[in-house]
Amino acid sequence: MNEEIELIIDSTEEAMQNAIKHLEKELIKIRAGKASPNMVSSVLVEYYGSKTPLNQVGNINTPDARTISIQPFEKSLIPEIEKGIMNANLGFNPMNNGESVIINVPPLTEERRRELAKQAKAVAEDAKVGVRNDRKNANNELKKLDLSEDMLKGAEADVQELTDKHIAQIDAILKVKEKEIMTV
Structure with missing residues (x-):
């Protein structure tokens, strides 16, 4: 018993x-004001016809407390990554410098x-x-x-x-x- x-x-x-x-x-x-790779964990990117999590198509880093940097494994993915971030509706405005996608995280x-x-x-x-x-x-x-x-x-x-x-x-x-x- x-x-x-x-x-x-x-x-x-x-x-x-x-x-x-x-x-x-x-x-x-x-999010709590600081940039974190987890902020973009829900982003899906169109990759060869299928939706793929962002962390599987590039490296995600936070060089400082207000910036998220995404270095794609293939440069051709930069527009798809930007579109994925916009579609995820996170309130971020991605930019690219030809090499990587950069997101400036606005202060709360x-x-x-x-x-x-x-x-x-x-x-x-x-x-x-x-x-x-x-x-x-x-x-x-x-x-x-x-x-x-x-x-x-x-x-x-x-x-x-x-x-x-x-x-x-x-x-x-x-x-x-x-x-x-x-x-x-």
Whole structure:
């Protein structure tokens, strides 16, 4: 019986960890003023008739905090890379110097920083909802087992402890991201 409880708790913890990993991936996409190769990770480029991720057709670098430089593996791809960046609707205006594509990342306005902080909060809230759903699923699984009332209460307390730990982790991750966004 205890093995079943442990299995449910372990799988719940794994699901909650996955929610946090997803949160971190989503927060990387929210820019915080500094140029980052992740800002163009969603860009797809037309390459020999198929849509290809930008990082597979060129090297992406950030020579300084306000510039993203994309060095294509083939010079003929420069117009396609520019078109891909424009189509991705990231709000960037790519330029090229004949060798590479350069994106100047404009500094964030105070209003835009607040919008991005709101966006980060929404992503964190989604992660919290995911963790709470994992808790609900675990509690339902525990109720299906034929447990004594004391064992059920103890197992549910363990699940709640896991939930609290992961919610606190999400809050800490969000706090760091908000600070990063609001720092000029």
